[in-house]
Amino acid sequence: MKHHILTLPLNDDQFRDLTNALEDYRDYFLRQAQEASLGFGLDAQYWSGRAEEIEKIRTMVLEERE
Incomplete structure (x- = not known):
C-alpha cells in the first residue's frame, strides 16, 4: 500500500x-x-475495520500535534 x-x-x-x-x-x-x-448493507466487520482505520489516522494526527 502506498503511503502519503x-x-x-x-x-x-x-x-x-x-x-x-x-x-x-x-x-x-x-x-x-x-x-x-x-x-x-455490508458486513459489520467491514465497517468496524474502517472505523478503526480512521481512529488510527486521528490518533496519528493528535500525536503529531503534541
Missing part, C-alpha cells in the same frame, strides 16, 4: 476542525457497523 506524507500548516481552529471531521467520519462507520449487525 502530508504537511499541513494548520492554525488551532483548523486543527480542531480536522480532528472533529475525523471523529464524525469514524462515528459514521460505527453507525454503519451497527446497522450491518441488524442485517443491512
Whole structure:
C-alpha cells in the first residue's frame, strides 16, 4: 500500500476542525457497523475495520500535534 506524507500548516481552529471531521467520519462507520449487525448493507466487520482505520489516522494526527 502506498503511503502519503502530508504537511499541513494548520492554525488551532483548523486543527480542531480536522480532528472533529475525523471523529464524525469514524462515528459514521460505527453507525454503519451497527446497522450491518441488524442485517443491512455490508458486513459489520467491514465497517468496524474502517472505523478503526480512521481512529488510527486521528490518533496519528493528535500525536503529531503534541
